[in-house]
Amino acid sequence: MPKPLYLQIRETLLARMADGTFRPGQPLPSEFALAKELDVSQGTVRKALDTLANDNLVMRRQGLGTFVPETTTERALFQFFRLTGTNGESLIPEPVSEEISRRPAPKRIAQRLEISTSAPAVRIRRVRALNGVTSTLEDVWLDPKHLPLPADGQPLPNALYTHYQRSYSVSIVRAEDFISAVAAPDHVAEAIGIPVGGPVLLVRRDAFDLSGRLAETRESYFRTDGFGYSVTLR
Amino acid sequence: MPKPLYLQIRETLLARMADGTFRPGQPLPSEFALAKELDVSQGTVRKALDTLANDNLVMRRQGLGTFVPETTTERALFQFFRLTGTNGESLIPEPVSEEISRRPAPKRIAQRLEISTSAPAVRIRRVRALNGVTSTLEDVWLDPKHLPLPADGQPLPNALYTHYQRSYSVSIVRAEDFISAVAAPDHVAEAIGIPVGGPVLLVRRDAFDLSGRLAETRESYFRTDGFGYSVTLR
DNA sequence: TAGTGGTCTAGACCACGCA
DNA sequence: GCGTGGTCTAGACCACTAC
Incomplete structure (x- = not known):
């Protein structure tokens, strides 16, 4: 059949x-x-x-x-960036700092990327601001065999998905988010200027490319005073 | 044209x-x-x-x-209940307690329902458990002119949407969720057994019926140890 | 067997973007 | 004016469900 x-x-x-x-x-x-x-x-x-x-x-x-859609910055923001202001206005994240490193991934990350915990993975740690307020820290993890990523020191575009497509022909077309509330760990609290242990939104995201392969996994912490994660169900 | x-x-x-x-x-x-x-x-x-x-x-x-779809319990859970376990398994909420009252709505609620802050609104406060653990407190607010709701003391079905459809011919077909992380207020912490000020997920939801009218608005607090809010973007 | 939605085809005409 | 996708029609046949 x-x-x-x-x-x-x-x-x-x-x-x-x-x-x-x-x-x-x-x-x-x-x-x-x-x-x-x-x-x-x-x-x-x-x-x-x-x-x-x-x-x-x-x-x-x-x-x-x-x-064939281009993963433009606007598109990536509109389609995959779900943080909005309290009244639903869209927000644009502004880069504050970023740091690229190669290191073994923690177990939960290695499992999602299907790599070994001893193999080096790429980690991009970014801090970004919303409406001028530093409010998010996120760790993006990549399998270097799939997405080698640029040499250190080279600036990354604000929208990584655009970069994946242009440099590696990897188009992100689907993302699965798992959202929870946690007490801010030390490094998060320090980076985004909230008390240690204060409530932050933790979004774990698996992003998939056209062939259904997992392209990256990320963990993003957001302070949510003044904005939140918006989604419509039907 | x-x-x-x-x-x-x-x-x-x-x-x-x-x-x-x-x-x-x-x-x-x-x-x-x-x-x-x-x-x-x-x-x-x-x-x-x-x-x-x-x-x-x-x-x-x-x-x-x-x-024409029936808002069955299964359907309401599958379509609108986005809480899953850490590995994505679906969860079924079990009722723990509920309390129906008529009272003026706080300003932010009254604005969303488009009623006056002096008019009485219906509030349903429910506590529910997931996997046997008391983990959510939610306040559902209704405009009694639209959804009068049953007399007090009468038990409500676990899935309110089913009840709206059967009793009032109001079919919920769309929901807009706004998700943030907050420090648990006293009454929430007490109800779901976590420390006051601990991180909880706050989901504000506006639910709309077939004609696009806002039928209810709710604020749900969830503890998110062991589960979280799951959503797929494409 | 009768009736439903699901697939597939063929062709006409419309609305839009561009040279 | 030409080529594109968008709408609308008509009809054939298939797959599934109920009786």
Whole structure:
């Protein structure tokens, strides 16, 4: 019992995005061109493209074409940065400091990255501000075999996802967040200017690329006076 | 410049769900029947139904029909209860205590419900347990003109949304959560057995019905040792 | 067997962006 | 004016459910 045609087409198109045949920012061939090449009707190609557009995996613009989305800074912020002000206004994080190191990952991180605790992993520790107030410390962990990351000392873009895509052709398309409240550890409290043990939001995030592979895992601490994590369920 | 036909059909069908012409648990007329009645092609009705199904506003089952979803307990838990264990397992809240009262709402609540701070509102204060551990206290606030709610002393179902639908034909279809970390206030700490001032997750939720109207607002405190709020972004 | 939604096709016309 | 995606239609056949 094979999958429906349009889902097979979807997989084909996704594979071409993952392997670089279709590149971010570039248009896909037109519906008719794809239909002819893949030997199905234009309506079936359309249905495949519709499901992809629905998952934010392509962007369609009438009169222009169907595009592989670029992980622009705006897009990364809009799609994946869920912190808003108390009234729902969006916020833009401003860099305060960052530090890249290579070190063995703690067990819980190593497990998520599926690497050994003795192998060195890349850790990016960033402190950022919201509305001018230093309010977040986050540790991003990467498997260097997958995302080697730049030499130390080189400044990172504010939006890492943009950088993954441009430098390594890794497009982040899905993130799973696990949110809890914890007492601020010493280094967090110091970095973001709150009392040790004060309540902070801890967001553990696993981010996945086009092929469904885990690309990074991060742990972000936020002070939440004046803002919070917003999400809509339907 | 009128809306596309299929969106007009969508609105028509939504209106019929909101006004009770189509009732929860009941099937809609078939695609062909709707097409004939509304004088459009079956494909257009299908497209309207597809968008509704995509938003979880109808449920389609091949060979059976298209149904107005019932807010079953399972559905309410699956769709709107985002607390999971550390490894992502779903959790089922068990009632510990509840107390219904009518009282003026604090200003921030009154503003969200769009009622006056002097008018009495309904407050449901519930304490619930997860995995046998008392871990959440939540205050649900209602506008009695919209959802009068049962006489005191009468037990409430564990899932309020089910009750709203059965007793008042109010179907909750969308919720907006705003999540922060706070120091546990006295009454929360006492209720869920943690130290006063310890970190707890505070989830403020606005829940909306089929017609887009705010049906309730709630503030839930959770201790997050052993579980957390899970969400997937794409 | 009858009726439902699911897939697939084919073709017409519209709205938009651009040269 | 041309090519793109967006809407709408019509009809064929498949897969599932109920009786």
